[in-house]
Amino acid sequence: MSSIPIPFPLGERAWWTGNGHREEWVTCPECAGTRAVTMILGNGEQYSLHCDNCRAGYEPSAGVVKRTFYEHAPQQITLNRVSVDGNKIRYSQESPDATCYGVIYAEHLFARQEECQAACDRLNEQRNKEERDRAWQILLQNRQKMAWSVHYWRDRAARLRRELATVEARLAVVKQKKGEAYAHRDP
Numbered sequence: 001m002s003s004i005p006i007p008f009p010l011g012e013r014a015w016w017t018g019n020g021h022r023e024e025w026v027t028c029p030e031c032a033g034t035r036a037v038t039m040i041l042g043n044g045e046q047y048s049l050h051c052d053n054c055r056a057g058y059e060p061s062a063g064v065v066k067r068t069f070y071e072h073a074p075q076q077i078t079l080n081r082v083s084v085d086g087n088k089i090r091y092s093q094e095s096p097d098a099t100c101y102g103v104i105y106a107e108h109l110f111a112r113q114e115e116c117q118a119a120c121d122r123l124n125e126q127r128n129k130e131e132r133d134r135a136w137q138i139l140l141q142n143r144q145k146m147a148w149s150v151h152y153w154r155d156r157a158a159r160l161r162r163e164l165a166t167v168e169a170r171l172a173v174v175k176q177k178k179g180e181a182y183a184h185r186d187p
């Protein structure tokens with residue numbers, strides 16, 4: 001039977017990268033806070049739309065979107081509890097008999113503050129980049145949705161106009177026929 005070495009003994013102080021993140025409302029990058037977007041089609045036709053990027057469901061566009069910013073910073077803690085799950089070693093600050101406890105993975109713990117600071121810098125860079133990429137992907141999806149909606153409603157309007165023209169033409173024929181009928185009755 002093999003044993004997994006535990007990097008920190010219980011009761012020891014260690015540096016943790018922390019939970020540092022905050023959510024903030026920022027100006028919508030798509031409509032610049034104006035809540036409206038102008039779409040210009042290839043033929044020069046322009047449409048003004050409610051911005052879909054800063055709108056949740058059927059709510060009106062808000063002009064702002066929620067963003068998460070990661071700000072991990074070294075935090076000194078005491079390790080009071082440890083558990084091994086597969087090859088993952090998890091610590092906690094809470095005592096072993098606590099029923100509710102936070103989990104800290106060993107890879108986020110360091111003996112020295114400078115090592116922890118370097119890990120925080122890496123985490124902040126990586127997670128903030130992921131967050132920016134995610135926001136950009138959402139913006140592109142919403143842009144596609146808006147373009148789709150312009151084409152959909154534009155096609156639908158064109159179809160209804162054609163249908164209306166057909167209906168009016170039929171009515172004109174009916175009127176004319178009626179007119180002819182009266183003409184026959186009243187020579």
Ligand SMILES: [Zn+2]
Nearest residue numbers: 028031051054
């Ligand atoms: Zn917007």
